[in-house]
Amino acid sequence: MAVPLASRAGVHRLVSAAIAAPSLHNSQPWWFRSRGGELELHLDPDRAVPVIDPRGRAMHIACGAALFNLRLAVRTAGHRPIVRTFPGSGHTLLAIVGGEPWTEPSARQRELYAAITERRTNRNPYDRIHLPARVLNELEEAAQREGAVLRILEQPATSRLLDLIAAADNELAENPAYRQELARWTTGRARTEGIPSYAFGPRSAGRGLPMRDFGLGGFGDGGREVGGFEERPTLGALIVDGDGPAEWLRAGQALQRVLLTATRHGVATSFLTQPLDVQEMRDPGGGHWPGRSVQMIIRFGYGPPAPASPRRPIREVLVA
Structure with missing residues (x-):
């Protein structure tokens, strides 16, 4: 498979997966930089929700969800994600994601990746049916x-x-x-x-x-x-x-x-x-x-x- 970070299309595929993650009030508190065959995940402080998230906890959780999607997108491209994280560094940079050729993704990994675009925050009433x-x-x-x-x-x-x-x-x-x-x-x-x-x-x-x-x-x-x-x-x-x-x-x-x-x-x-x-x-x-x-x-x-x-x-x- 193509190297996921070696082309514009590959980078766009990864970022498209990342930004589908949920965030507090759909504030989307992230931005990304493609550099040197790697993708940086940054926290965007301008998208803070300070009244109910004064410490930025929810912002980091949202970026963590985006990071998981990035990992999954790299994996389903037939590569092993290589992730370095920098939380609490005092800078906006939270993680750098790269990849190296690896085995074919499993059926479950493919199913989880397909679920990225299907996931919703569903605020409707639910049926009275217990989960198995x-x-x-x-x-x-x-x-x-x-x-x-x-x-x-x-x-x-x-x-x-x-x-x-x-x-x-x-x-x-x-x-x-x-x-x-x-x-x-x-x-x-x-x-x-x-x-x-x-x-x-x-x-x-x-x-x-x-x-x-x-x-x-x-x-x-x-x-x-x-x-x-x-x-x-x-x-x-x-x-x-x-x-x-x-x-x-x-x-x-x-x-x-x-x-x-x-x-x-x-x-x-x-x-x-x-x-x-x-x-x-x-x-x-x-x-x-x-x-x-x-x-x-x-x-x-x-x-x-x-x-x-x-x-x-x-x-x-x-x-x-």
């Missing part, structure tokens, strides 16, 4: 392969976490700075960033799952449907050892492998990060995982199709 044990086991294994733990919560822990999510959601909704920040990322102008109104999902009927209401930003709330979200959702806590830039980058790679694995099985996913957005609630595990840090709360289920959110064109994120 084999699927849950595979999701947990996906996180483990990236040095993280995905803990699928039992009902008592889920109930406690839902209470925390609801409390955090109420606190955020009453914060004018939060609403102003939300408005920045949900405006109705033609844009290639942020959450468009068609991807908000329905407003909650006040029962069940306390989903984040992007309509609080003041755009697109009129005429939205009201939905009854599940009262007993399937939730997973993504956990790593430590809580710094290196751990955030690792968590992002684990998150993306989990999301692509879910997509491969037809499982919808969305995020319930409100407790992680409120500093005093940063341990939604309730102390159950001492020495470890919850980096993402993921909702799993089966739901209706969801639209894709926009992405910035490659010319805006790639420096040759």
